[in-house]
Amino acid sequence: MRTAVKGIALNTFRESARNKVFYLLVFFGVLFALSSKLVSFLTLGDAMKVLKDTGLAAIHFFSALIAVFTGVNLVYKEIEKKTVLNILSKPVSRDQFIFGKFLGLALTMLVALAVMAGIFFVFVALNGGGFDPAIALYFLMLLLELLIIVAISLLFSSFTTPILSFIFTLSLYLIGHVMWTYNEFKVVLKAPLWRGFARFLYYLLPNLAKFNIKNEVVLGTPPGAWTVLLSILYALAYILALLCLTILIFRRREFS
Amino acid sequence: MKALEIKGLRKTFRSNFMLKKYRVLKGIDLEVERGEIYGFLGPNGAGKTTTIKCVLGLLNADGGEVLVEGRPVAAIDSRRCVGFLPENPYFYDYLTARELLTFAASLFDLPPPAVRERIGALLHRVGLSGREDLKLRKYSKGMIQRLGLAQALINDPDLLILDEPFSGLDPIGRKDMRALIFSLREAGKTVFFSSHILQDMEMMVDRVGIILDGVIRRQGKLSELIARSTQYYEVACTGIAEGRLAQIQSNYAVRDGHYVLTLASDADVNLVVESIIHNDGRIIAVTPVKMTLEDIFFSEMRNGQ
Structure with missing residues (x-):
């Protein structure tokens, strides 16, 4: 059973790793991160801060793109091209299939992020900066965010087309970064029904802003251990809930 | 114990927001004995592939019972002794044949040393020796079909289910596929294959079931059906x-x-x-x-x- 999950995960990773779009996005992520040097020349103030700020923002943007692009296609493609028949006709449960797919995507994101982070650390060092543990923490939080995005895209790709999955996942990604607006909605909305609805959405939708600690890292005030621990627990719970929902949907799917 | 037993299998597809119903299987009853080649004959759209997918748990039947080697199809373990070749198979084209078979073996929890040996033997058996490290996107249709059979045999199954195995093969490919199926029967395996090509059926099967419009119309030993x-x-x-x-x-x-x-x-x-x-x-x-x-x-x- 464990071998089956491992096999599906490794095959998923291999599929992503042999996709040219994946390399292209990693390449652009690195390129834009390195171009932060150029931005630091053109901006007044602490050059290292600007370099870190724009570099991390570029890595954030491109790694999120990789997460959405790889996630929305994978399950849909398996169903569309009927490769799923070769897997599920063997002693593999649908739960194992989804779990394996998620682990493969998670591994893909880990490797992509590790490559970009590694290059970024070297780049910072070459520009006179030392190793900053806060930046490592930033990458850990970013990885958690990417895993949530991947789980969201997996959910949508288990029952809809890649285009719709892409739109839905991207929408949730954007909404997830503006969850702070809930506090303003609370003030504006007077009717209890609407307030309740807004509150419901606040807890239902992913609060991805929690994981974006770029400003704190760049300014040298990283979040404390307790905040990090809560964010980790939040990410794990959210991913688990998404995977359970995906499995429930996928169990009912028929492959005609 | 039969290799495969299907009793009263029913399946309905729905479309147009569940309003329109298509009764594809209307109570399929069939039995496949161990060690025989069973031909599942029917025109396109008769319900052959739907029956096979219900047997493999890829479709949920509305009713009826399916037993594979005596085990209900709902048990995932029932697929441990089954090999399946889908119609017009498609495999990950970024893999090589060796990688695909290694992946297929991982789904059965097979030990790696045994797998390496088995992959070599299988590729030799289906005539793909020397092409094991070629990416599948470079394979011809006939080669893909052969590889499909190899992946269906990776677990040394007792029951082999082949959905239109001759589809798209040239005369040489068909001859080779026939020889492979005969060799499987000689090795004591049960082969259940669907086809709408009468010539293949007549040349190969021990028993045949004719499915028309979701119902088995005739079933029995080919020699007896013809003798009668x-x-x-x-x-x-x-x-x-x-x-x-x-x-x-x-x-x-x-x-x-x-x-x-x-x-x-x-x-x-x-x-x-x-x-x-x-x-x-x-x-x-x-x-x-x-x-x-x-x-x-x-x-x-x-x-x-």
Whole structure:
């Protein structure tokens, strides 16, 4: 059973790793991160801060793109091209299939992020900066965010087309970064029904802003251990809930 | 215990927001004995692939029972002893044959040392030795079909389910596939394959089930189905005056210098043969003309309309 999950995960990773779009996005992520040097020349103030700020923002943007692009296609493609028949006709449960797919995507994101982070650390060092543990923490939080995005895209790709999955996942990604607006909605909305609805959405939708600690890292005030621990627990719970929902949907799917 | 038992299998597809129903399987009953080649014959859209997918748990049946080697299909372990080749198989084109088979083996929890040995043997068996490290996007359709069979055999299954295994193969490919299926039977495996190509069925199967419009219309040993289906008898004779022959039986023709009479029953044959001999004629041959599988198939199709 464990071998089956491992096999599906490794095959998923291999599929992503042999996709040219994946390399292209990693390449652009690195390129834009390195171009932060150029931005630091053109901006007044602490050059290292600007370099870190724009570099991390570029890595954030491109790694999120990789997460959405790889996630929305994978399950849909398996169903569309009927490769799923070769897997599920063997002693593999649908739960194992989804779990394996998620682990493969998670591994893909880990490797992509590790490559970009590694290059970024070297780049910072070459520009006179030392190793900053806060930046490592930033990458850990970013990885958690990417895993949530991947789980969201997996959910949508288990029952809809890649285009719709892409739109839905991207929408949730954007909404997830503006969850702070809930506090303003609370003030504006007077009717209890609407307030309740807004509150419901606040807890239902992913609060991805929690994981974006770029400003704190760049300014040298990283979040404390307790905040990090809560964010980790939040990410794990959210991913688990998404995977359970995906499995429930996928169990009912028929492959005609 | 049967290799495969299907009782009262029903399946309905719905479309247009569940409003429209299509009853694809209307109560399939069939049994596949161990060690035989069972042909599942039917035209396109008869329900062959739907039946197979219900057997493999890829579709949820509305009702009925499916037992694979005595185990209900809902148990995932029932697929441990099954190999499956889908119709027009497609595999990950970024993998090589070796990688694909290693992946297939991982789904069965097979130990890696045994897998390496088995992959080499399987690739040799399906005629893909020397191509194991070529990316599948470079494979021809025939090679993909062979590889499909290899991945279906990775777990050394007792029951092999092949959905239209000859589809898209050239004559050489078809011959090779037939030889492979025969060799599997010789090795004691059960082969259940679907096809709409009568020639393949007639050449290969021990038993056949004819499915039409979601129902099994005929099932049994091919030899018995054909033996039961004698259409008429032909009696070839010579040495008798044509005038006498015409008095005995008016329905005759001249073929290769002999008279050939067409008779409806074996009782008629006895009477006519006696009369010919009594009139100084000589019997050259008495041939029962049987229905071919094609005749049986089309007769069932006509009955169904």
